[in-house]
Amino acid sequence: MLKGLGNLIEKKPFLVIAIVLLITIGFGILLPGLEMKTDFKAFMPDDEVVESYWDVIQKFGQGQAMMLLYIEKWQSLSTITTEA
Numbered sequence: 063m064l065k066g067l068g069n070l071i072e073k074k075p076f077l078v079i080a081i082v083l084l085i086t087i088g089f090g091i092l093l094p095g096l097e098m099k100t101d102f103k104a105f106m107p108d109d110e111v112v113e114s115y116w117d118v119i120q121k122f123g124q125g126q127a128m129m130l131l132y133i134e135k136w137q138s139l140s141t142i143t144t145e146a
Contacts, residue, residue: 071078099105126130 103116106115
C-alpha cells in the first residue's frame with residue numbers, strides 16, 4: 063500500500079500537492095465556524111461532587127494555587143456534606 067502511494071506521489075506530484083491544498087483550504091474555510099469553549103464548568107460532569115466544589119468556590123473564593131482537601135469519613139455519612 064505504501065509502495066503504491068509512493069509511486070503515485072512520484073508519478074503525479076502536482077496532483078498530490080493540489081489534493082493536499084484543497085483539503086487544507088477546506089479545513090481553513092470551516093475554521094471560523096469552530097466553537098471554542100474555555101469555561102471550566104463546561105468540561106465538568108453534573109454530579110454532587112462538582113456541585114460541592116462550586117459551593118466551596120463561591121464561599122471561599124478561588125486562588126491560583128491548587129487546593130487539596132483531606133476529610134476522613136468518620137464524622138458524617140458523606141464526605142461532601144457540610145458536617146464533614
